[in-house]
Amino acid sequence: MNADTATMSGATVPPGKTGTWWFLASEIPVFGGLIASYIVVRLGSAGWGEASGHLSFTLALINTFLLLTSSMTVVMAHAASEESNYRSVAKFLGLTILLGLGFLGVKAVEYTTEIAHGFTPASGIFWSFYYGMTGLHGLHVLAGIIVNVVLWIGALKGSLAQNRHRVELAGLYWHFVDIVWIFLFPLLYLA
Amino acid sequence: MSDSHSRHYLMIWIWLLALVLVSVAAASILPKAQALVLIFAVAIVKALLVARNFMHLKNERVIIYVIVLIPLTFVIILLFALFPDFVYRG
Numbered sequence: 001m002n003a004d005t006a007t008m009s010g011a012t013v014p015p016g017k018t019g020t021w022w023f024l025a026s027e028i029p030v031f032g033g034l035i036a037s038y039i040v041v042r043l044g045s046a047g048w049g050e051a052s053g054h055l056s057f058t059l060a061l062i063n064t065f066l067l068l069t070s071s072m073t074v075v076m077a078h079a080a081s082e083e084s085n086y087r088s089v090a091k092f093l094g095l096t097i098l099l100g101l102g103f104l105g106v107k108a109v110e111y112t113t114e115i116a117h118g119f120t121p122a123s124g125i126f127w128s129f130y131y132g133m134t135g136l137h138g139l140h141v142l143a144g145i146i147v148n149v150v151l152w153i154g155a156l157k158g159s160l161a162q163n164r165h166r167v168e169l170a171g172l173y174w175h176f177v178d179i180v181w182i183f184l185f186p187l188l189y190l191a
Numbered sequence: 192m193s194d195s196h197s198r199h200y201l202m203i204w205i206w207l208l209a210l211v212l213v214s215v216a217a218a219s220i221l222p223k224a225q226a227l228v229l230i231f232a233v234a235i236v237k238a239l240l241v242a243r244n245f246m247h248l249k250n251e252r253v254i255i256y257v258i259v260l261i262p263l264t265f266v267i268i269l270l271f272a273l274f275p276d277f278v279y280r281g
Contacts, residue, residue: 001239012271013251013252013254017255018254018255018258021255021258021259022258025259025261025262026262027261028259028263028266029262029265029266032262032263032265032266032269033266033269034272035266036266036273037273039270040270040274040276040277043277044276049253059255061211061215064211065208065211068207068208068211070202071204071207071241071245072200072201072203072204072245074245075200075201075244075245076196076197077220079193079196079200085224142235159197165202171245171246172201172246174247175241175242175245175246178241178245179238179242181237182234182241183238185233185234186214186231186233186234187194188231190214190215190218190226191200191227191231191275
């Protein structure tokens with residue numbers, strides 16, 4: 001792969017990209033702090049395995065598939081934007097948006113089922129962490145969908161050409177959200 | 192979009208899905224302690240695959256690594272700083 005097409009390389013890192021990475025860097029302690037606290041509290045108390053057994057592993061697996069796939073489609077959108085192929089950008093951003101909405105839809109089904117069974121954020125420390133971490137992550141997915149919708153409209157209307165680098169920046173954020181899920185999935189559903 | 196880009200991204204996606212299957216299999220086959228080690232090793236590999244290929248970190252400049260590694264280091268320090276709390280008080 002040519003580094004120039006992949007990263008918009010120039011003499012220096014473009015300010016938008018540096019800013020996006022700074023923003024992502026500020027997100028690392030947010031999720032990292034939650035995950036670190038979860039690990040420490042879980043290791044220090046018994047009975048958590050039983051609580052996580054009430055979660056739907058199948059739905060989480062479907063969501064893992066949706067989010068990993070959306071990471072591929074958003075990077076395809078970025079590659080298409082580097083070649084100014086905005087029809088392709090719109091197609092891949094559209095797919096990313098649908099996969100993101102699918103993720104939130106599955107999460108909504110999960111929450112509804114769990115709450116119907118009486119497992120609310122007040123049901124115990126595991127459930128507080130579960131709703132806190134997945135809720136914050138879900139809000140990030142929602143924010144990513146909104147950004148992608150704005151770019152998708154731009155790609156359809158042809159106005160994205162002046163700001164095509166935004167597809168890469170939105171993609172960086174989307175991949176970060178995907179990475180957070182890569183850790184939440186085993187922490188909550190497998191461990 | 193060139194075919195080589197598409198193929199590369201498609202391959203990474205297939206690897207990611209295969210690794211999900213590895214962690215699911217580990218959780219159901221291996222003893223708990225070994226499964227946990229493998230599951231989190233696989234999660235780290237998946238995160239690196241996404242960061243290096245989809246986020247293009249492997250072509251990125253040092254400054255971007257510095258920006259990311261500083262908060263990551265603090266989170267790891269936080270994790271180990273909290274460890275004595277449950278080791279000694281259980």
